[in-house]
Amino acid sequence: MKIWTLMLLRVSLGWLLVIWGADKVFNVEHGMAVANKFYFGLLAAESALQVAGVLQMLIGLAVVVGFARRWVYPVQVLLNGASLLAVMQSVIDPWGWVFADSNALFYPSLIIFAASLLLIAFRDEDRLALDRS
Secondary structure, three states, rough: HHHHHHHHHHHHHHHHHHHHHHHHHHHHHHHHHHHHHHHHHHHHHHHHHOOOOOOHHHHHHHHOOOOOOHHHHHHHHHHHHHHHHOHHHHHOOOOOOOOOOHOOOOOHHHHHHHHHHHHHHOOOOOOOOOOOO
């Protein structure tokens, strides 16, 4: 059961990166709005956003299949950590009691970050990954 659970976690987290990357590539206006609202305008240039989206999709696909996990898992943690930091006020105050712009729908960013760390912690036990030992 553990190997199937780790595979499901790996595939779902990797596919999330693919989805976020595809949004940057194919829905540039939305990606620009997200970059401006949550990431201080970082990559808020169309070409930079699309390049970042392609790279994010490649990282996500590598996570999905379990390729180069020693390299892509820490990158995944950085990407998901940046997302967590961007919405931290919604994690701290999901109902907006203190922060007016909080949104309970962003609370899962903490869960996604924790799951990304879990993949690193149990990397050696994921026997269904492409680069398994």
